[in-house]
Amino acid sequence: xxxxxxxxxxxxxxxxxxxxxxxxxxxxxxxxxxxxxxxxxxxxxxxxxxxxxxxxxxxxxxxxxxxxxxxxxxxxxxxxxxxxxxxxxxxxxxxxxxxxxxxxxxxxxxxxxxxxxxxxxxxxxxxxxxxxxxxxxxxxxxxxxxxxxxxxxxxxxxxxxxxxxxxxxxxxxxxxxxxxxxxxxxxxxxxxxxxxxxxxxxxxxxxxxxxxxxxxxxxxxxxxxxxxxxxxxxxxxxxxxxxxxxxxxxxxxxxxxxxxxxxxxxxxxxxxxxxxxxxxxxxxxxxxxxxxxxxxxxxxxxxxxxxxxxxxxxxxxxxxxxxxxxxxxxxxxxxxxxxxxxxxxxxxxxxxxxxxxxxxxxxxxxxxxxxxxxxxxxxxxxxxxxxxxxxxxxxxxxxxxxxxxxxxxxxxxxxxxxxxxxxxxxxxxxxxxxxxxxxxxxxxxxxxxxxxxxxxxxxxxxxxxxxxxxxxxxxxxxxxxxxxxxxxxxxxxxxxxxxxxxxxxxxxxxxxxxxxxxxxxxxxxxxxxxxxxxxxxxxxxxxxxxxxxxxxxxxxxxxxxxxxxxxxxxxxxxxxxxxxxxxxxxxxxxxxxxxxxxxxxxxxxxxxxxxxxxxxxxxxxxxxxxxxxxxxxxxxxxxxxxxxxxxxxxxxxxxxxxxxxxxxxx
Numbered sequence: 001x002x003x004x005x006x007x008x009x010x011x012x013x014x015x016x017x018x019x020x021x022x023x024x025x026x027x028x029x030x031x032x033x034x035x036x037x038x039x040x041x042x043x044x045x046x047x048x049x050x051x052x053x054x055x056x057x058x059x060x061x062x063x064x065x066x067x068x069x070x071x072x073x074x075x076x077x078x079x080x081x082x083x084x085x086x087x088x089x090x091x092x093x094x095x096x097x098x099x100x101x102x103x104x105x106x107x108x109x110x111x112x113x114x115x116x117x118x119x120x121x122x123x124x125x126x127x128x129x130x131x132x133x134x135x136x137x138x139x140x141x142x143x144x145x146x147x148x149x150x151x152x153x154x155x156x157x158x159x160x161x162x163x164x165x166x167x168x169x170x171x172x173x174x175x176x177x178x179x180x181x182x183x184x185x186x187x188x189x190x191x192x193x194x195x196x197x198x199x200x201x202x203x204x205x206x207x208x209x210x211x212x213x214x215x216x217x218x219x220x221x222x223x224x225x226x227x228x229x230x231x232x233x234x235x236x237x238x239x240x241x242x243x244x245x246x247x248x249x250x251x252x253x254x255x256x257x258x259x260x261x262x263x264x265x266x267x268x269x270x271x272x273x274x275x276x277x278x279x280x281x282x283x284x285x286x287x288x289x290x291x292x293x294x295x296x297x298x299x300x301x302x303x304x305x306x307x308x309x310x311x312x313x314x315x316x317x318x319x320x321x322x323x324x325x326x327x328x329x330x331x332x333x334x335x336x337x338x339x340x341x342x343x344x345x346x347x348x349x350x351x352x353x354x355x356x357x358x359x360x361x362x363x364x365x366x367x368x369x370x371x372x373x374x375x376x377x378x379x380x381x382x383x384x385x386x387x388x389x390x391x392x393x394x395x396x397x398x399x400x401x402x403x404x405x406x407x408x409x410x411x412x413x414x415x416x417x418x419x420x421x422x423x424x425x426x427x428x429x430x431x432x433x434x435x436x437x438x439x440x441x442x443x444x445x446x447x448x449x450x451x452x453x454x455x456x457x458x459x460x461x462x463x464x465x466x467x468x469x470x471x472x473x474x475x476x477x478x479x480x481x482x483x484x485x486x487x488x489x490x491x492x493x494x495x496x497x498x499x500x501x502x503x504x505x506x507x508x509x510x511x512x513x514x515x516x517x518x519x520x521x522x523x524x525x526x527x528x529x530x531x532x533x534x535x536x537x538x539x540x541x542x543x544x545x546x547x548x549x550x551x552x553x554x555x556x557x558x559x560x561x562x563x564x565x566x567x568x569x570x571x572x573x574x575x576x577x578x579x580x581x582x583x584x585x586x587x588x589x590x591x592x593x594x595x596x597x598x599x600x601x602x603x604x605x606x607x608x609x610x611x612x613x614x615x616x617x618x619x620x621x622x623x624x625x626x627x628x629x630x631x632x633x634x635x636x637x638x639x640x641x642x643x644x645x646x647x648x649x650x651x652x653x654x655x656x657x658x659x660x661x662x663x664x665x666x
Contacts, residue, residue, distance in 0.1 A: 314490060344573065
């Protein structure tokens with residue numbers, strides 16, 4: 001109590017104001033839990049509920065600090081001193097309004113969840129654009145008759161509580177500082193500590209990334225709902241609330257796409273793309289390891305023609321594997337790659353990656369059919385990067401190994417090095433006693449291309465600048481060193497894996513998360529394909545005796561269905577991914593690329609590109625003259641590929657918002 005009295009009166013006022021609004025939000029969260037917690041049999045685990053409540057309290061604190069930010073900034077200025085009569089009345093009115101807003105949003109959120117089983121978000125604002133419908137909706141779904149006077153009474157009670165707490169602290173005399181410390185020094189220390197604590201509360205966690213909405217997402221829907229904050233969630237979702245989707249075009253191309261995807265029961269009315277896939281059963285469940293190779297452009301690998309030997313370890317594995325040579329990323333960068341792989345939907349979300357949009361974070365995932373497998377995700381930095389944590393939580397029971405879990409400090413902005421990440425992942429996989437699915441996301445082959453202090457026996461190899469340019473490296477020695485070090489780290493992982501018991505019963509799938517810009521010496525850079533073209537390797541050492549090269553066109557959304565083909569587990573596929581190793585007709589072998597400036601359709605021979613001015617160009621990338629436009633000689637093909645491209649584009653956008661989690665077959 002003595003320490004409290006030594007604080008400056010305005011600092012005491014700020015603390016009480018924050019606590020008052022915080023208490024309101026905690027009470028509303030308690031009401032939400034009591035009203036909507038599922039019955040015991042369907043309830044999330046106690047650990048999941050405790051985590052959700054903890055995160056919810058951190059969001060409550062952030063919202064309280066934001067609402068009290070005007071007090072924190074202005075109360076120190078003499079005209080705004082809350083001890084003054086006029087300023088005090090103004091602050092009382094403001095804080096009462098902040099409390100009333102908190103209660104109003106909380107009440108609307110409770111009604112919204114009861115109606116739609118989801119927390120209040122910015123899509124609710126669309127109703128305001130039709131006032132008549134909005135008013136009718138409010139009247140029918142909310143207790144307006146008694147709720148309005150109830151809210152006014154609660155606001156009055158909150159104002160009374162503020163007078164009895166926050167404003168009363170202004171009348172308490174400030175006691176002198178402890179002996180030996182000047183009053184000014186005491187105030188300075190108190191204010192500095194308050195500023196640091198305030199900033200820490202707003203930031204939300206001890207991490208490179210602040211507390212984000214994705215931290216609250218969980219495979220259990222109620223645990224997610226309990227962790228979210230309605231007022232902050234409205235702000236987070238505001239820029240994503242009006243997707244531009246042409247459902248008529250989705251419906252127009254549904255029949256053809258449903259046929260190509262082999263949908264079980266085509267339904268143009270519901271636009272359902274679901275089909276149950278039943279791979280050949282296996283006596284023993286296989287493990288699956290998926291390796292995201294950062295910026296692993298096809299033109300930079302030796303196995304796809306680069307003579308500078310930048311990837312000897314990858315090339316050696318590719319020779320013993322199934323190598324897909326005509327494989328593409330729909331749209332970079334990495335966050336879009338992660339979303340596309342996990343959901344089977346090409347991430348063409350605008351303006352940011354779909355992982356950044358809370359409204360599309362809940363998605364069906366084929367991996368949840370693997371009920372007997374442990375699921376793990378290894379990343380050298382934080383899973384809050386790109387908000388991918390939210391999309392990862394669609395994988396039931398996934399364990400994320402990230403910053404804070406690693407043994408050593410970060411090597412650069414991307415976290416620990418790929419070498420240490422592979423070694424730590426190897427240690428975890430060695431200890432597994434159950435079948436597993438593991439993702440390993442590398443990041444080092446990216447500016448600043450750090451070669452860490454701990455790098456084993458890796459050595460840089462100087463290379464002539466002109467030679468680098470002629471083979472796509474854009475005259476950058478560090479870029480050449482970067483891919484060589486990632487390749488070295490990959491080789492180290494497989495050296496360790498080959499000595500483990502799980503190795504022969506594991507399928508390893510390696511793919512570039514995206515390509516890179518190449519020097520102008522490469523024709524595919526002129527086609528704008530080097531950023532999209534990546535290798536895809538399927539390595540099953542216990543099943544395959546010799547490698548093969550497959551020219552089948554494919555894309556990132558096909559990775560998980562291809563992996564699932566090795567597990568022998570039936571699963572429900574609801575999106576665009578296909579098992580590339582299953583028998584396919586020519587029309588089923590395609591890839592789709594998209595960029596801010598152009599989009600394109602690729603089959604095993606042709607590349608149709610739609611330019612920004614809607615011009616359609618047709619190329620044969622594997623021919624002797626890959627940059628020659630041959631559209632005029634084959635108008636029928638141009639028309640067919642253009643129509644299919646348009647259908648894929650609109651369907652991809654539509655699926656982002658229409659792919660809820662569904663039950664897999666037993």
